[in-house]
Amino acid sequence: MKVLFLTYHFAPHNQIGAVRCTKTAKYLVQGGDEVRVLTAGDKPFAETLPIEMDSSLIQWVPCPHLDRIARVASSRLTDAQVSVPLSQQTGLKARVLRRLYYLYKIFTWYPDNIARWKSGLLEAARKEVAKFQPDIIFASGPPYTQLLTAAAISQETGIPWVCELRDLWVDNHNYPYTTWRRRIEEKLETRTLSTASAFITVSEPLAEKIRRKYKAPVHVVPNGFDPPDFPDKRSNTFSAEKLHLAYTGFIYSGKQDIRPLLEAISIVKQSAKSVVLHLYGRSLGDVVEQAKVLNISDSVHYHGVVPYRESLDAQRSVDALVFLNWNDAQQTGVYSGKLFEYLGARRPIVCVGTTPTVASDLILERKAGCFSDEPAELAQFLMQLYDEKQDKGGIADSPDTVSAGFTRQEQTAQIRRILQAAATPHGLC
Secondary structure (H helix, E strand, O other): OEEEEEEOOOOOEOOHHHHHHHHHHHHHHHOOOEEEEEEEOOOOOOEOOOOOOOHHHEEEEOOOOOOHHHHHHHHOOOOOOOOOOHHHOOOHHHHHHHHHHHHHHHHHOOOOOOHHHHHHHHHHHHHHHHHHOOOEEEEEEOOOHHHHHHHHHHHHHOOOEEEEEOOOOOOOOOOOOOHHHHHHHHHHHHHHHOOOOEEEEOOHHHHHHHHOOOOOOEEEOOOOEOHHHOOOOOOOOOOOOOEEEEEEOOOOOOOOOOHHHHHHHHHHHHOOOOEEEEEEOOOOHHHHHHHHHOOOHHHEEEOOOOOHHHHHHHHHHOOEEEEEOOOOOOOOOOOOHHHHHHHHHOOOEEEEOOOOOHHHHHHHHOOOEEEEOOHHHHHHHHHHHHHHHHHHOOOOOOOHHHOOOOEHHHHHHHHHHHHHHHHOOOOOO
16 A cells, blocks of 8 residues: 655654654554655754654655744753743733734634645645555644645545544644634635545544544544663663652643642652652743742752653653643543553553543553542552552552553554555445
8 A cells, every 4th residue: 555644743853743653654664555754844843753764755845934933932942941931921021922922823823833834745745646656645633734735635636535633623622713713714624624535533532523523434543652662671760769750741731730749749748758750841841930839849850852762761760650631621532642652651650630531541441540639649649659669679560451452553553454445445444
């Protein structure tokens, strides 16, 4: 099967969406499929994600008009890793800047901040179709500009396309714009996605929302982890006398709340047991500020943005991992690519949140950790882990059953079957 894969996120630019897309391409190729990838060659993310396929199969299409504000913020990460993002700053100047930035996005980011990439991507896709003659076009979003391109190429050539929505479009749990903008964009979404031969998404609640809007088959392929990425043995990076936790990624203000965990660490500290929270990722300065207020600054270490494999090594080497659940009763279908990496790391998971979701349900069903937003309950769990570490010299790995069925290779096998069915005339998707 010949697959033309359109995706903004891809290696070497390190972002959680890029991990899924890169692994999908890797295992499609290893499974015997012919794959050509068209991705953006100019992105404001660290180039630390390994390229795990022949680079001659990848075309990095210039994307010169990305949001300049995002670029500036990204370029300053190494110099100001504990800075608080604009969205969390207070004061008149910050409020005015936020408002101007919001208006700027409403009128220029349509459908997203890479909208001007479409013309270049469309040209590259036409040339690749003529040369490669794919059986199927596969496009993964967000962002959504590449979905527009896939739909346009499909309409021009008659080649079917499959749409992967790692997050929803206008029904996205984090959709940021006004009602009138949403109405306009919903028409664009409908025109675009109604041409897809099949859909892939990451959870059943998201799939149900897609099924209510579109006739094409909708398949659930959750995120996963790649066992070869993790070190066989845990490193001795972290001290034996303390309980070490790690949080990796970004925190969505107003949707995720780490404060109950910080309060729990404060409680544990009063019992003379020592817990250290290690932060890896972008714009986590607000957590550092909260730690100062609670007088636990010595218990929070911010490492900034690190290479992908270093992040996985940290996940494997700490005593437990922190997962922040999505606190929105209307959006319970939100997993996270991070969750499946955590399962692959086989360390206990401390899930913090108010609202049960598919993510917290999975953690509890697999007996992978705890779930609470009560500082006292979280503190009790941390003290249990601390005592286990001191009594047994370490915390045992979770059993294989915790992560069973979630490898990237298994995930890609499902995607391959969906693509094959869509590429076959009258195939059953």
